[in-house]
Amino acid sequence: MTTSLLADANFDRLRRNPYPGRGLVIGRAPAGDAWLILYWIMGRSANSRNRRFAVQGGTVRTEPVDLKLVKDPSLIIYEAMLELPGLYIVSNGDQTRTVAEALKSNGTFDGALSTREREPDAPNFTPRITGLLDLRAGPGALALSLLKAHPLDPQLTDRTTVRPALPAPGFGFGLTTYTGDGNPLPSFSGDPLLLPLQGVAEVVLEAYWDALNAENRISLAVKAIPAGGGASRTLVRNRY
Numbered sequence: 001m002t003t004s005l006l007a008d009a010n011f012d013r014l015r016r017n018p019y020p021g022r023g024l025v026i027g028r029a030p031a032g033d034a035w036l037i038l039y040w041i042m043g044r045s046a047n048s049r050n051r052r053f054a055v056q057g058g059t060v061r062t063e064p065v066d067l068k069l070v071k072d073p074s075l076i077i078y079e080a081m082l083e084l085p086g087l088y089i090v091s092n093g094d095q096t097r098t099v100a101e102a103l104k105s106n107g108t109f110d111g112a113l114s115t116r117e118r119e120p121d122a123p124n125f126t127p128r129i130t131g132l133l134d135l136r137a138g139p140g141a142l143a144l145s146l147l148k149a150h151p152l153d154p155q156l157t158d159r160t161t162v163r164p165a166l167p168a169p170g171f172g173f174g175l176t177t178y179t180g181d182g183n184p185l186p187s188f189s190g191d192p193l194l195l196p197l198q199g200v201a202e203v204v205l206e207a208y209w210d211a212l213n214a215e216n217r218i219s220l221a222v223k224a225i226p227a228g229g230g231a232s233r234t235l236v237r238n239r240y
Contacts, residue, residue, distance in 0.1 A: 007171055007196040014195070015211040019044070019181035022092040026131045026142055027172015027197045029204075033227035035133060035140070036172065036197050036204060039080050039090050040212060040220040047071045052238040053219040058083030058231075060221045065240045075119055075126075081221065086136035086229045092129050092177060093119065099130060109143050110161055117157045118149045123184040125149035129175040135229035139166060144175055148187045162192055172197045200224075205235050 001009070014020060025038040041062065043049040050069045051062045060081035064070045070077075078094040089099050095116050102112035109132050119126040127148035134141045143163050150156035164173050173192040178185045197204055201224040209220050223234045 003168065003171060003194065004196075007194045010174075010193045010195050011211065014176075014193075017176075017180055018213045019178055019185070019216055020212075021126070021177035021185065022129065023174060023176040024090045024092070024129055024131050025172045025174035025195050025197070025208075026090070026133050026144070027167045027195070028169045029200065029224070030170035030198055033169065035088075035135070035225040035227070036201060037081065037088060037090050037131070037133060037223040037225070038172075038174070038197075038204070038208060038221070039092075040208065041080075041092075041218045042212065042216040043218050044216060048076060049218055049240075051076055051218055052240055053080070053221050053236045055221070055234045055236055058088075058223075058234070060223070060234060060236070062219070075121060081223060081234070083232065086134065088133040088135070088223070088225060088232070090131045090223075092126075095128055095130055099132065109145070113145050113147060113159070113161075116147060118147050118154075122154070125154045125187070126185070127177050127187050129177060129188070131175070133225070135225070142166065142173065144173060144192050146175060146188065148189075164192065167194070170196065170198050201233070201235050205237055209237050 022041050050065050054063045061079045079096045082089045082100045099112045130145040132143040146160045150158050174195045176188050201222045205222040218239050220237045223232050225232045
């Protein structure tokens with residue numbers, strides 16, 4: 001199967017999946033060697049749906065739509081995207097801050113995440129998914145991490161870090177928290193997904209927003225980054 005066909009097949013599965021949960025994609029725009037980072041959130045409960053993205057500079061954070069309706073903010077309010085010089089971090093939880101603080105102190109991506117576990121939301125034990133784009137030298141480098149409950153003992157965490165070769169323009173690599181709906185929710189497994197990133201940031205935002213299940217989608221952010229790093233531009237679509 002060609003790269004384009006594989007990416008399109010994965011995108012079609014995403015479109016048909018009623019609940020992939022939270023997801024991230026890091027890749028390259030089809031022209032100009034710009035980079036794109038996507039992150040989305042979905043929700044089934046009133047607590048999960050009471051959120052939206054807010055942007056301040058290079059930071060994307062979740063915030064409640066209605067403070068009076070917040071029941072437990074611990075796993076739903078966090079910084080989803082942070083930036084350091086030449087470094088761009090995205091994740092589905094407060095491990096975004098863990099990675100950023102470690103990198104600021106000359107630590108490593110893997111070292112930072114070694115201090116974290118899968119989320120403590122039994123019985124789902126939602127995976128923590130994290131991505132890093134490093135543009136400090138050369139053409140750049142990617143790292144994608146998945147922290148998920150061990151299948152025989154969910155109190156233990158399986159840790160996988162993948163450093164794929166740079167994708168071709170118009171493609172990216174992604175992770176989602178779940179493979180579909182269910183009770184408990186089935187965690188993501190396998191290699192990162194090759195996905196299409198066809199068009200400028202505005203076009204990509206519309207394509208992925210339309211692909212996410214209309215009943216469960218909450219917010220989507222697309223960050224555009226110059227080829228050599230530097231100031232980013234972030235677009236957001238919020239349901240509320």
